Amino acid sequence: MKKNLLLFLTVGLTFSTTYSQEIKDAVRYTKSDLQGTARFTAMSGAFGALGGDLSSINVNPAGSSVFNNNQFSTTMGFYDIKNNSNYFDSSTSTSENNFDLNQAGGVFVFKTQDPNSHLKKFSMSINYENSNNYENSTFSAGVSPIHSVDEYFISYATGVPLGLLQNNNYADLDHGAQQAYLGYHGYVINPVSETDSNTLYTSNVRQGGNYYQENSVYSDGHNGKLIFNGAFQVDNLFFGLNLNSHFTDYVQNSNFYEFNNNNPGINYEVQSLSFSNTLHTYGSGFSFQIGTIAKLTDQIRLGFAYESPTWYNLRDEFSQRLSSIRNNNSNTLPPDVVDPLVINYYAPYDLQTPSSLTASFAYVFGKSGLLSIDYKYKNYSQTEYGPENDQYFRDLNRVLENTLGSSNEIRVGGEYRIQNLKLRGGYRFEGSPYKNGTTIGDLNSFSGGLGYNLGFIKLDFSYVHVNSSSQEQFFSQGFTQAARINSYKNNYTMTFTFEM
Template sequence: MLKKSLVIMSISAAFFAQAQDISILRNSVDVYSNSPMIGSSKFNAMGGANGALGGDASSLLTNPAGLGVAISGEVSGTLSIMGNKNTSTLAGASTSYSNTRGDLGNVGGVMTFQLMTESAWKFINVGVNFSNQSLDNYVETSGNSNILFTDVDTSNSSSFGRHAYNRYGNLSKTSFGVGANYNNNLYVGAGLNFFNASLDQSDTASLNSTTNNSTEFFSKNGTPYYERSNGFSASLGVIGKLSPNFRLGASIETPTFWTIDKSYNFYNDPVYGDDIGLESNKFTSPLKATVSAAFVASKNFSLDVDYTLGLTKPKYKVYTQTETDINNFFKDNYKNLSELRVGAEYRVKQVRLRGGYSYASTPFDALTIGRYTDGGDQVDQSYGNLILNNRNALSFGIGYDFKSFYIDAAYQNITSKYTNPFMFGVLDDNNNSAYYSATNSVASDSFIVSDVKNIRNNFFLTLGWKF
């Protein structure tokens, strides 16, 4: 036990000293690896569980074999209103911030081609799906006058005033796929997925002087920074009918191969001074497999359960020691993705009632770091929810068919609680490990850690046409 704790602390000390440490960990998992994608209102209302049901373009988000289930053409568009609220608590004081954003969340379509032959192959269908979502996430933490930093040059003290982490941008996934129906009992499919991510991010803090009542503001070295990224993956799937009422499905999605271009600000470099740096990197997200089961009691009721498991770990292409440290961190501390999704639909004539639930596990093992207590002391503490944590999503929706046209609506509530570390390193003119200051030279050997509760309330409206 002691040996593992020392190894974790050693990894943390080496890795967390990097310029964009926490941000790299958070974005590698939250943006580039495990981010849930927006489907149609039906898909979202059922918790994203359709791996053994299929039937529309949102199947490309879980199991492309679902395209083969369709027996008529369909096109739909989904508007999304996404609300994100973070409440950060430190030393008994809480700061909340809410953001609401409307956008085009999803567009999808399926073209069906019935094969008029004596072969057992009944349909060959082609589908396309575009999914788009906000990456906006702002966390502000109020100060604690008990946490003091001393200037090594002047011996003047400053207390921690405030911290803010801000990320905004978009993530999209465009999928093209083909599905086939064999004898109305076996469905197979394949898809190609193209990702794009655009995010801007900043990390700022303030210190309050204890001698002259002044306040100084700092930007973390390496921030603000901007990432423009694109990725590619492929997927294969199958659905089989065990009986008229039971179906099983399975799919696999290759790792997403990302190219990440970054622009970042750095300060007081001994050679370049204050300037902007550019870099490009390669990142590989985990390989994922999904198994599904569905119960179709009649034309009026259906239930689907999906389970997704990550089979590999995130990995950066190594250019410098930084990528080696990150990969070692993931190798030793990353838990393979595990997500359970359950969804059901009940039909009453032309009305559709839907509900769903999903649970995604925490991505990291327990980590031991040095932290400041509320009283300003420095201690070592282990966290099982550092940076990110498990995610619970509850959803429901309603739909109505107007013969060939339909309208669906859905509501989704996503919650997560995690601990947020920041302010580790040195505030110094020529040090790249933490925050930048033109006048201070202040060492911080521990993190400040706040408790964050994240609540996302999302609304979706879909208009569709079947032909």
């Protein structure tokens, strides 16, 4: 039988060829926030047929050849996000805010000197875009009438020989056996028999239901993209190519707490526990884009762009800690703490995000204003983990294909000019990447802003409000309770542009 002790393992590192990736980890890198210059965000990013803005290159690479002059811009943003959680009719709320660099870059325009040449000009640009800001937090709390987190540990422990958990350190096990190890040494689960060959386990949590549970998640980091662009204009047609270098760094800290007041038995059963997990994912990737814009008349413009998959190479670091308190009718034992003090370094792996197609229309009302519409299609079921010869990833890719679906995105933006002042507004709708439409719900966003032209210097401001909903599932298997999260995000952006 296990001894009642405070368990610590030697500080160390373990390198593993097993994996612990989930669907939500893949989706994190397939979706992007609306980032970029203040003019771009004020019009909800509807720039596929317009160009002439450094962030428009992120939609359609042909947009850089619309510029008439060299231009340099930098953009700062302030964000605040509020997450309202509902878990078994209990409501909680969290908020976060921060400053960040949205965009920085420049474009160089080279015009041909021959007025009879079909080639009018070509351009080269480099631009940094902050695709995602991962700073966020959620907190959910409520009383689950039936289910306890013991189901999580039992689901992983079932099929794992007891001898493996008794005779090996945490660092020597794969991800699934590590979860069983924590549950066993934290006294959350008990073996059906004490033989080394035992593979069945039961709960050591007080039975009776009504488990008070808290789940807090804090994340930080970013996903950025450096765009190398080339484009040219032939008569009234514009063509462009982007080569994109991606880099990402994501950290998530989560803690799950459970407590119950059920009647204690004669054995020492778990009354409360705290389970903490820390994930650090980092890596780089590559993608490309091609696009064209056709100026049919002085008023009408059409655009079309293709964005390739992004091919990421990623690494994960993962650590865990479990603490539980047990008692019986008369005594309470000191906390049982399982803190391996080990960081799991998983083998590098690949992630391929889906490609996308964007079709655009714009109508320009002379010098007084414009209206622009973009439609974007993306099939999230094409998301794939690799290497392909790994059985774990083949199984996970089948789950991705069955769980994720295609998504439609609509962006509408307008601009009205009053001498040197420009007023802007926009709307954005993005469909859920999940077939069920609820794990992550549809996104709705409204935007507005203004810009002022001082000659060779321009100042632009924007405000974007984003509303979305999701189901935050606390754990991937066994204990699959979820909280309903309604998120409200406000972005305030300012861009300084220098033109020469």
